[in-house]
Amino acid sequence: MxxxxxxxxxxxxxxxxxxxxxxxxxxxxxxxxxxxxxxxxxxxxxxxxxxxxxxxxxxxxxxxxxxxxxxxxxxxxxxxxxxxxxxxxxxxxxxxxxTDLDDESRLPEDFWPTSTHLAQAATLLAPRFGERPPDALCLGMLAQLGSALLHHNDPEGYAQLVADEPDLPSRRLAEERRYGIHALRLTAVALEHWGFPPRMVAALHSLDDLTAPDGALLRVAFEVAARLSRRPHVPVPVGRLCGGLLTEDALDLVVERVRAEAEELRMAMLS
Incomplete structure (x- = not known):
């Protein structure tokens, strides 16, 4: 479709x-x-x-x-x-x-499962990438802010887009076609607008550039979230995402911890 x-x-x-x-x-x-x-x-x-x-x-x-x-x-x-x-x-x-991210009725269906997977994965992986776990938690938690803003402004259209494009890279292309900007870029614009640290903004801008170290932590966190999603996903070799900083065996351990612990983080953030 x-x-x-x-x-x-x-x-x-x-x-x-x-x-x-x-x-x-x-x-x-x-x-x-x-x-x-x-x-x-x-x-x-x-x-x-x-x-x-x-x-x-x-x-x-x-x-x-x-x-x-x-x-x-x-x-x-x-x-x-x-x-x-x-x-x-x-x-x-x-x-x-x-930004009403605590109102799940106004968000894409997969927003909080993905966001808590991102936040938990980024926190666990942060030391490997020379980042502070609390900063990584915040980056993962807010990375999808742009998708919430798109959904707020076009609820029916964006819900259909998400249903049509379960694969995140393909979804970003569809967002560009429909809105002239994809969700991650909108997140970066919003965080820059509110004066969040430049390092957080740079990670979002660098996500699709596999040669950019600024985006490596978030790239791997997104891969963890994708492997835990109920949607179809073809795993991307983790070494390709982070320049060899992480092995598949190490990532498997992170995936299992996120699977076990992310729901507790979601409940603490929202309830």
Whole structure:
């Protein structure tokens, strides 16, 4: 089945402006996105802001107390929770709230299974690629933001596109044809717009360039997610994706850990 085209490309600036407008309705999340990256922000200040949104504060505390961070119920205060998960993770969770990624009814069907697989895989693989696991967690968690934004702006059309193109590289080509931009590029534009670290943006821009080391971690994380998906997938040799930094045996161990642990991460992020 061929996905229908639309007469004009997506207005990216309109989408970003729409999210900025939403920020006025989610003032706490917007404040956190802005303040969490400032050099002079303390955990105490961030906790004071976060306390204004009980649902978001509860998610941060639950994540800090989860087995994922090894604390298992020992985190009693919001300030301590922020110290445990890190400012970047709090900022990522605020971005999830700000862009309605916590409303699964407004997302592509495979959004959160894939996102948690990406986040868990990136976290486990981070040391192999010289990255910090908390930063890798955030990169994996937000990598699909662009697909959510496409779905928000064209629910029926994008749902059909996802159904027609289960293979992610093919889906990116279909997104380019329909919208003039693919989802990963839209994620990069959005994260750059909000001042996320250039390294995160570079990883998204470099994903399809197998010679670019910036994108290697995310490429391998996407391969892990694809191998765990219910959709048909022809495995790509991992050495090709990362310049030989990882073997198939090592990747198999990561796949099994992600299979066992990703659902707990999803529940901690969303419930």
């Amino acid at each position: 061929t996905t229908a085209t639309v007469p004009a490309p997506l207005d990216v600036q309109r989408i970003l402006a729409g999210i900025d407008t939403m920020a006025t309705q989610k003032a706490v999340a917007a404040q956190i996105v802005a303040r969490a990256s400032a050099d002079d922000t303390s955990a105490r200040e961030l906790a004071a802001i976060l306390a204004g949104d009980l649902a978001l504060a509860g998610r941060v505390t639950k994540l800090a107390n989860s087995a994922y961070f090894g604390m298992s119920g020992r985190v009693g205060s919001l300030q301590f929770a922020i110290a445990v998960v890190g400012f970047m993770t709090v900022r990522t969770m605020a971005t999830v709230a700000l």
